[in-house]
Amino acid sequence: MTKGEETKQFIIERSAPIFNTKGIAATAMSDIMEATQLSKGSLYVHFENKEVLAASAIDYNMELLFTKVQTAVNQQRTAKDKLFAFVDALKDPLSPPVTGGCPMMNFGTEADDTNQLVKNKVNQAFDSGEQTIVNIIEQGIKDGSMNPDWNYREFAVMMFAMIEGGIVMSRVAGNIAKMNIITKNIKKMINEELL
Amino acid sequence: MTKGEETKQFIIERSAPIFNTKGIAATAMSDIMEATQLSKGSLYVHFENKEVLAASAIDYNMELLFTKVQTAVNQQRTAKDKLFAFVDALKDPLSPPVTGGCPMMNFGTEADDTNQLVKNKVNQAFDSGEQTIVNIIEQGIKDGSMNPDWNYREFAVMMFAMIEGGIVMSRVAGNIAKMNIITKNIKKMINEELL
Amino acid sequence: MTKGEETKQFIIERSAPIFNTKGIAATAMSDIMEATQLSKGSLYVHFENKEVLAASAIDYNMELLFTKVQTAVNQQRTAKDKLFAFVDALKDPLSPPVTGGCPMMNFGTEADDTNQLVKNKVNQAFDSGEQTIVNIIEQGIKDGSMNPDWNYREFAVMMFAMIEGGIVMSRVAGNIAKMNIITKNIKKMINEELL
Amino acid sequence: MTKGEETKQFIIERSAPIFNTKGIAATAMSDIMEATQLSKGSLYVHFENKEVLAASAIDYNMELLFTKVQTAVNQQRTAKDKLFAFVDALKDPLSPPVTGGCPMMNFGTEADDTNQLVKNKVNQAFDSGEQTIVNIIEQGIKDGSMNPDWNYREFAVMMFAMIEGGIVMSRVAGNIAKMNIITKNIKKMINEELL
DNA sequence: TATGAATGAGCCTTCATTCAT
DNA sequence: TATGAATGAAGGCTCATTCAT
Numbered sequence: 001m002t003k004g005e006e007t008k009q010f011i012i013e014r015s016a017p018i019f020n021t022k023g024i025a026a027t028a029m030s031d032i033m034e035a036t037q038l039s040k041g042s043l044y045v046h047f048e049n050k051e052v053l054a055a056s057a058i059d060y061n062m063e064l065l066f067t068k069v070q071t072a073v074n075q076q077r078t079a080k081d082k083l084f085a086f087v088d089a090l091k092d093p094l095s096p097p098v099t100g101g102c103p104m105m106n107f108g109t110e111a112d113d114t115n116q117l118v119k120n121k122v123n124q125a126f127d128s129g130e131q132t133i134v135n136i137i138e139q140g141i142k143d144g145s146m147n148p149d150w151n152y153r154e155f156a157v158m159m160f161a162m163i164e165g166g167i168v169m170s171r172v173a174g175n176i177a178k179m180n181i182i183t184k185n186i187k188k189m190i191n192e193e194l195l
Numbered sequence: 196m197t198k199g200e201e202t203k204q205f206i207i208e209r210s211a212p213i214f215n216t217k218g219i220a221a222t223a224m225s226d227i228m229e230a231t232q233l234s235k236g237s238l239y240v241h242f243e244n245k246e247v248l249a250a251s252a253i254d255y256n257m258e259l260l261f262t263k264v265q266t267a268v269n270q271q272r273t274a275k276d277k278l279f280a281f282v283d284a285l286k287d288p289l290s291p292p293v294t295g296g297c298p299m300m301n302f303g304t305e306a307d308d309t310n311q312l313v314k315n316k317v318n319q320a321f322d323s324g325e326q327t328i329v330n331i332i333e334q335g336i337k338d339g340s341m342n343p344d345w346n347y348r349e350f351a352v353m354m355f356a357m358i359e360g361g362i363v364m365s366r367v368a369g370n371i372a373k374m375n376i377i378t379k380n381i382k383k384m385i386n387e388e389l390l
Numbered sequence: 391m392t393k394g395e396e397t398k399q400f401i402i403e404r405s406a407p408i409f410n411t412k413g414i415a416a417t418a419m420s421d422i423m424e425a426t427q428l429s430k431g432s433l434y435v436h437f438e439n440k441e442v443l444a445a446s447a448i449d450y451n452m453e454l455l456f457t458k459v460q461t462a463v464n465q466q467r468t469a470k471d472k473l474f475a476f477v478d479a480l481k482d483p484l485s486p487p488v489t490g491g492c493p494m495m496n497f498g499t500e501a502d503d504t505n506q507l508v509k510n511k512v513n514q515a516f517d518s519g520e521q522t523i524v525n526i527i528e529q530g531i532k533d534g535s536m537n538p539d540w541n542y543r544e545f546a547v548m549m550f551a552m553i554e555g556g557i558v559m560s561r562v563a564g565n566i567a568k569m570n571i572i573t574k575n576i577k578k579m580i581n582e583e584l585l
Numbered sequence: 586m587t588k589g590e591e592t593k594q595f596i597i598e599r600s601a602p603i604f605n606t607k608g609i610a611a612t613a614m615s616d617i618m619e620a621t622q623l624s625k626g627s628l629y630v631h632f633e634n635k636e637v638l639a640a641s642a643i644d645y646n647m648e649l650l651f652t653k654v655q656t657a658v659n660q661q662r663t664a665k666d667k668l669f670a671f672v673d674a675l676k677d678p679l680s681p682p683v684t685g686g687c688p689m690m691n692f693g694t695e696a697d698d699t700n701q702l703v704k705n706k707v708n709q710a711f712d713s714g715e716q717t718i719v720n721i722i723e724q725g726i727k728d729g730s731m732n733p734d735w736n737y738r739e740f741a742v743m744m745f746a747m748i749e750g751g752i753v754m755s756r757v758a759g760n761i762a763k764m765n766i767i768t769k770n771i772k773k774m775i776n777e778e779l780l
Numbered sequence: 781t782a783t784g785a786a787t788g789a790g791c792c793t794t795c796a797t798t799c800a801t
Numbered sequence: 802t803a804t805g806a807a808t809g810a811a812g813g814c815t816c817a818t819t820c821a822t
Contacts, residue, residue, distance in 0.1 A: 003822090004785060021308045026220035029813060039787045040814080046785090050813065100308060105363060109304040112366040113216045113295060123367045157376045161360030162353055168300060169356060171307040172318045181352045199802065224796060234804045236799080241802095245796065393801090394806060411698045416610035419792060429808045430793085436806085440792065490698060495753060499694040502756040503606045503685060513757045547766045548747055551754060555746030558690060561697040562708045571742045589781065614817060624783045626820080631781095635817065 008046040011036050016057040016064070020100030023110050024054045024118075051117075058118060061103035062125045066132075068097040073132070079140025083190050086133065087159075091183045092176055093167040102167050104129075130156045147193040155193075159186050203241040206231050211252040211259070215295030218305050219249045219313075246312075253313060256298035257320045261327075263292040268327070274335025278385050281328065282354075286378045287371055288362040297362050299324075325351045342388040350388075354381050398436040401426050406447040406454070410490030413500050414444045414508075441507075448508060451493035452515045456522075458487040463522070469530025473580050476523065477549075481573045482566055483557040492557050494519075520546045537583040545583075549576050593631040596621050601642040601649070605685030608695050609639045609703075636702075643703060646688035647710045651717075653682040658717070664725025668775050671718065672744075676768045677761055678752040687752050689714075715741045732778040740778075744771050 001009070014035040019027050029050055033040055047053040072089040076082045089097060100106060104122050111118035133156040140146030166182040196204070209230040214222050224245055228235060242248035267284040271277045284292060295301060299317050306313035328351040335341030361377040391399070404425040409417050419440055423430055437443035462479040466472045479487060490496060494512050501508035523546040530536030556572040586594070599620040604612050614635055618625060632638035657674040661667045674682060685691060689707050696703035718741040725731030751767040 002784095007785075023218065023220060023305055025218060026305075026309070028811080030811080041788065041816085042786050044814065045787095101304070104367075105300070106304050108363050108367045109296070109301050110218055112363070114221070119367050119369075123369075126364050126367060154376045154380060157361075157364075157373050158357055158380055161364060161373065161377055162357045163360065164363065165356030165358065165360030166352075168303050168307070168359065169321050169352075172299075172303045172314050172321060174314075174318075178352050178356065181349045182356055185349060185353055202802080223794075225794080235797085236805065237803050239797070240804095392805095397806075413608065413610060413695055415608060416695075416699070418790080420790080431795085431809065432807050434793070435808095491694070494757075495690070496694050498753050498757045499686070499691050500608055500611075502753070504611070509757050509759075513759075516754050516757060544766045544770060547751075547754075547763050548770055551750030551763065551767055552743055552747045553750070554753065555748070555750030556742075558693050558697070558749065559711050559742075559746060562689075562693045562704050562711060564704075564708075568742050568746065571739045572746055575739060575743055592781080613815075615815080625818085626784065627782050629818070630783095 004046065007038075007042070011038065011043060011046055011053070012056050012060045015053060016060045017099035019054055019057045020061050020098060020103050020106055023106065024050075024115075025110070027054070055117060055121070058103060058107050058121055061098050061100075061107075062121070065098045065103060066125075066128070069129075070132070073136065079136050079143065079145055080190060080194055082136045082139075083133070084187060086136070087163070087183055087186050090163050090167065091179060093170040093179055094174070094176055096167070101171055102164060105164055105168055126160070130160050133159060145195060147195060150193045152193075155189070159189075162186060199241070202233075202237070206233065206238065206241055206248070207251050207255045210248060211255045212294035214249055214252045215256050215293060215298050215301055218301065219310075220305070222249070250312060250316070253298060253302050253316055256293050256295075256302075257316070260293045260298060261320075261323070264324075265327070268331065274331050274338065274340055275385065275389055277331045277334075278328070279382060281331070282358070282378055282381050285358050285362065286374060288365040288374055289369070289371055291362070296366055297359060300359055300363055321355070325355050328354060340390055342390060345388045347388075350384070354384075357381060394436065397428075397432070401428065401433060401436055401443070402446050402450045405443060406450045407489035409444055409447040410451050410488060410493050410496055412490075413496065414440075414505075415500070417444070445507060445511070448493060448497050448511055451488050451490075451497075452511070455488045455493060456515075456518070459519075460522070463526065469526050469533065469535055470580060470584055472526045472529075473523070474577060476526070477553070477573055477576050480553050480557065481569060483560040483569055484564070484566055486557070491561055492554060495554055495558055516550070520550050523549060535585060537585060540583045542583075545579065549579075552576060589631065592623075592627070596623065596628060596631055596638070597641050597645045600638060601645045602684035604639055604642040605646050605683060605688050605691055608691065609700075610695070612639070640702060640706070643688060643692050643706055646683050646685075646692075647706070650683045650688060651710075651713070654714075655717070658721065664721050664728065664730055665775065665779055667721045668718070668725075669772060671721070672748070672768055672771050675748050675752065676764060678755040678764055679759070679761055681752070686756055687749060690749055690753055711745070715745050718744060730780055732780060735778045737778075740774070744774075747771060 011032065015027070015032045018031050018035055022031070029040060029043060032043060032053070036043070043053070047056070069086060069089045072085040073082045076085045093101060096102065104125050107118050108122040111122065134153060137146060137150070137152040137156070141148050141150070141152070162182050163186070166179045170176045170179040206227065210222070210227045213226050213230060217226070224235065224238060227238060227248070231238070238248070242251070264281060264284045267280040268277045271280045288296060291297065299320050302313050303317040306317065329348060332341060332345070332347040332351070336343050336345070336347070357377050358381070361374045365371045365374040401422065405417070405422045408421050408425060412421070419430060419433060422433060422443070426433070433443070437446070459476060459479045462475040463472045466475045483491060486492065494515050497508050498512040501512065524543060527536060527540070527542040527546070531538050531540070531542070552572050553576070556569045560566045560569040596617065600612070600617045603616050603620055607616070614625065614628060617628060617638070621628070628638070632641065654671060654674045657670040658667045661670045678686060681687065689710050692703050693707040696707065719738060722731060722735070722737040722741070726733045726735070726737070747767050748771070751764045755761045755764040
């Protein structure tokens, strides 16, 4: 990695939590100057403009989240354990895997009406999160540990939507009571499809 | 209503969809000047500052949403029909009851880390949305149309979380495929508890 | 004139000589802040952006020049004296009627390749300067004091071009030797067409 | 020519038309980076700063113009043909010998109030252009083809001023109508002094 | 000689807010 | 109550220039 690439990556890593916490519009380049201790000009050496930097930070936040979830999933053997690991990785919205909460929710709600590029990024992330769930269940069905008649595609949508909704509700509440209910019930629904 | 109160209300009604669409940070007082065709000074006659105006607009958006949902619910007789009406009122996130999408999600994700006042407002709104569901089910149990052993409090949390998560996912996707799955399955879950 | 119009006019008057002296690109809004002792925001209350302000200043500079020349012309009776007054009004490029030199030359050379709007303004000014000369001569021919066979339309072009060229040459030289030669010869050419 | 000198010359050739088109103030070092495909640092290896580079580019533009005019002049034998060649070399300001128009007018109007160095360069160029005309006529008088009583020194000033003024007028007009009038009349004035 | 990362002053513009009228 | 002129801090961004490699 060249010096320039290193700096670029450094800027992304430092700005990502700021964008995820304050939002794109409320994050100023001066916030990033402070977080990186770099000059204004230097930021623009590596990023054309704030929009491009924000896009990189959004990618970074979502990839970081995915890596954390995927890592947790991969540490398990059975499909059930993998699914539970997925749920558990996101069970505490007050100590989220990524500072600032779920980047899909944060940037999705900020961008849905105004920023097609970000909207698309978030949409892909939602799809690939859902696909992760689908893949695990398909493995479980294949190895005979899960009910082959399960409408797992629809379950994946419901499960992911419930988690995402629960994250926002719990963050706003300042406690994870609702998230606990959701976590518990998702696990229950999974258990009902085990063979 | 005095002239002043009328103007104040007018400003709220015009600014509410803007805040809900662009977000608080990205909405400028000049946007509201344009939308109301009022002068800068006039806005400040009625609202101390942008924060106060935003708070009023947020309240308005959430009340409008509740009114619309409640109106749909009230048009039904049975608990089941009321619950279905609740779900149906929110089933199309691309043509939402309130311009800009769900205000709880929009302001909740923008404010969760940075604005305690808004955070509290949204939290209360989530609670009272959930309570609406709870009330309907309690009526259904009381009149004997719904399963008295149903853990309906937990169901209310799940149902509301699923809807909220589904709204964001569908808005970001630009289509309501996921929302349709969610709507269908929520109704299925309700049907399973009917007597 | 309202307060706003007064301020707007004041800004134009103060900025006009700066634009004419330094050029559009080299004039900063901060230069105009200093010259007007107004705040940055105040400047933008009256002018959408720098381009619009520059356009107003250019108009002002050219109108000021025309007024001065026209006033000098109008003080004379005969066509010959009017023509001489025109020439004399522009005979000293080091003490020009408008601070910074001829606005048509200044903005014309700055804008010819890059700014269609300004280019058009300047072109019209050149045409109307030429027309002034034409009008005077037509009066002279009509009243019998000037040669009716004179190709005065072509003379107007030559005379104006010579003056404009001479202005730049003399300003760059720092002395009006060349301009004196031009002034003298233009008058000689005029004298040759008197009856 | 060493590698360094070659690069230096290359930078001048590429930047000259940019400076002549946009002006000194409006030309950024980044414009020159793009035009040369050289790095920022490389530009500063060869030129102390933008001012020095601009000065070199100005020299280059004026020398290029002189070379083109002189070449045209030298292809003719008689004084009259030489003079006509001079005029014809500049007769189309929309397809000028040097991209961006007459460098003396461009840099003269930009620099007359603000940049003594450039002002002097332009003044010398005006003088030497005038001197070229003078030299041709003196040859014509010496060889008996031109009127020895001609006040040719004054004619040279007028002729050059007319051409320069005409260039700006025509560039701003977007057509060469006025320049055609000027060209025609200069030739007529020359013809009147032939023996 | 050539690179490109880094700088910080300065650019144009927008912002929320104040206040005399 | 309503206006709109005035403010100045802050916004995103560009600039000429430096310097280690």
